[in-house]
Amino acid sequence: MTETDGSERPPATLIEPIDMSTLDASFRREIQSMPDGDELSACFACTTCTAACPIANQWEYKPHQLIRMIILGMRDEVLSSKEIWECLTCFQCQERCPQKVRVTDIIFDCKNLAAEEGKIPDAIRNLARELLEKGQLYVITADWEREDLDLEPELPGLSTEEFKTILRNTRTGRIVGGE
Amino acid sequence: MPTYNLYMGCSVPANYPNYEAALLKVAKALDVELNYMEGVGCCGSPNLRAFDYYGWLVVNARTLAIGEQNGHDIVTPCNGCFASLKDALYHLRHDKKDMKRVNEELKKFDLELRGTVRVRHVVEALYTDVGVDAIREKVTRPLDGVGIAIHAGCHLMRPADVTEMSIEILEEMLRATGATVVQYPLWKQCCGATVLPVNEALAVRLARDKLRSIKDAGAEFIMVVCPACGNQLDLQQFGIKDTYGEGYDLPVLFYPQILALAMGMDEEEVGLSMNRVPADPILDHLTE
Incomplete structure (x- = not known):
């Protein structure tokens, strides 16, 4: 060498x-x-x-x-x-x-x-918590805007409970609960 | 009369009721029946798929199973919902084990998914089932000579084996209004919306690249078919002004708004004032 x-x-x-x-x-x-x-x-x-x-x-x-x-x-x-x-x-x-x-x-x-394994950015963990709490990503706040456009103030047919029930028992629940 | 299960998602009704209103009015004028689905919730978005794949599968399987009951196709105006439903269905059709496991969960809701339901973006449904000729017949104020760039959105177009979409559908639908489709180099690029939660600066940069490409190509407006893309390309123009000192002044309109205006509906009916970048210039074209 x-x-x-x-x-x-x-x-x-x-x-x-x-x-x-x-x-x-x-x-x-x-x-x-x-x-x-x-x-x-x-x-x-x-x-x-x-x-x-x-x-x-x-x-x-x-x-x-x-x-x-x-x-x-x-x-x-x-x-x-x-x-x-x-x-x-x-x-x-x-x-x-x-x-x-x-x-x-x-x-x-x-x-x-x-x-x-719990390796998840804080922003994503917060998003998981919000999904679990609200049962959806975005919630209608300006219902008057909807009415101005001849829409129902609330979204017809919306049901958020089942979504929350499902995710409480999957990884979303563990991520949010295990903080 | 073509009849559909309308899955509205959460972003359109909360953030862009103008998109929702324009869609319902256009559908009515085209003799299409859109029935809001009963008892459905959020799709969870690609964010949920990222950290809880199984939970995401179950919530979307539940929506699919509800839609399957009456035999009508599910249509949605949101690319995020489209991707979630379409992707979950694609996976469950190809994975018998997961289909069985998910159906065990669905029993709790007295539901069963066989996998026969179809999921479609509402604009594609109008294209295929109503057709551009019938749509063109309803156009009374054509947008002749107006150059519009299309941002289709990633989750509508890719992966193609899942989405079964092509850009020509959106192009033909836009041409039916009389407008000219402006081609631009970065037509495939992401708007940046998905990376907003973890890296805002990166999200702004992506929107800026996209807007610059559109502006350089000479477009006057942008057409979108997704609330997340619409929000990102519209709202970020103000952030870009602050960060980069660049003004793009490119109004961002949802396809049904463009079509409704071309069909003679007025700006209030389609909630044009809710589009953040003032969309008045399109009215100048219509009153010329």
């Missing part, structure tokens, strides 16, 4: 080397078992998803990297990333994937796994 300057530093690389001992090989199977993960391993890292993403330029982990990280088993990094929650869910990456990987849907799956 050629002698260099004699220092013990690792060689310079384009990205930080991945510590193999921290990888979780079961993460790939976990995602594949979820509703949209069938095609995950068809990814050949062509980066088309990243080229299609309108916000990848400000992400540390680009869409193709997130998919590669899932395949490698970088579970903590993916589930703790801000990127999965900033995903616009615009489906442009998924639409253009030549391998039919359901990229956006897989990011939805990641958010569900993260939420199950």
Whole structure:
């Protein structure tokens, strides 16, 4: 081997080397078992998803990297990333994937796994609380505006109780209750 | 007479009753029966899908099961509701195990979902079942020469295997009013509404990119078919003025408002004053 300057530093690389001992090989199977993960391993890292993403330029982990990280088993990094929650869910990456990987849907799956572990942004937790309390995202406040337009002041047919009952017993209830 | 189950969602009735009113008036003029669904609630939006997939499946399966009972298609004016219902149905049709599990939950409400119901955006239903020729016949004040850019909205268009939509439907519907469809480079780009809760600055940037692309292409107005997109592209124009010092002055109108005006209805009937960026210029065109 050629002698260099004699220092013990690792060689310079384009990205930080991945510590193999921290990888979780079961993460790939976990995602594949979820509703949209069938095609995950068809990814050949062509980066088309990243080229299609309108916000990848400000992400540390680009869409193709997130998919590669899932395949490698970088579970903590993916589930703790801000990127999965900033995903616009615009489906442009998924639409253009030549391998039919359901990229956006897989990011939805990641958010569900993260939420199950309590890794959820405060703004989203607040939204969960509001959904549970109000039984809907938006509540009619200006009923006079509706009447001016010949509409019923309240929304005909609306019933919010069933929505609350269902979500109290699913993860939404656990997220809000487990604060 | 075409008859539908109308799933209004929560955003249109609370934030954009002008969209709701214009839709009902247009439907009546086209001899279409829209019946508000009984006993339904919120779809939870893609936000709910993000943190509680199963809960999101059940609440939407319940709505689908109610719609299935009378055999009429479910139509909605909101892309968020459209995506939730359509996506949940797509999944349940392809996953027998989840369909069985969800139906166990629905028993508590004396409901059962077989998966035969159809979910459609109301504008697509008008396009397919009424048709542009019949719509054009009702246009008495055509918007000839008015350049309008269409923002379809991501959740209406993608993923295509789930949504079964095409942009040509919206383009033909807009042309039926006499208006010209203005093409612009960023026509597919997200309005930014979904990222508002976690990163407002990013949401503003996305709206700005979109508005600039539309303005540069020479459009005078923007057509939307979703309350979240409408809110984002309309309201953020004021935020963009503050943050970037740029004024776009692009009125944002819901499709039924545009059609209603072209059919001769007046501005009050379609609640034009509720559109935040003043939409008066469209009236100038109509009175010319």
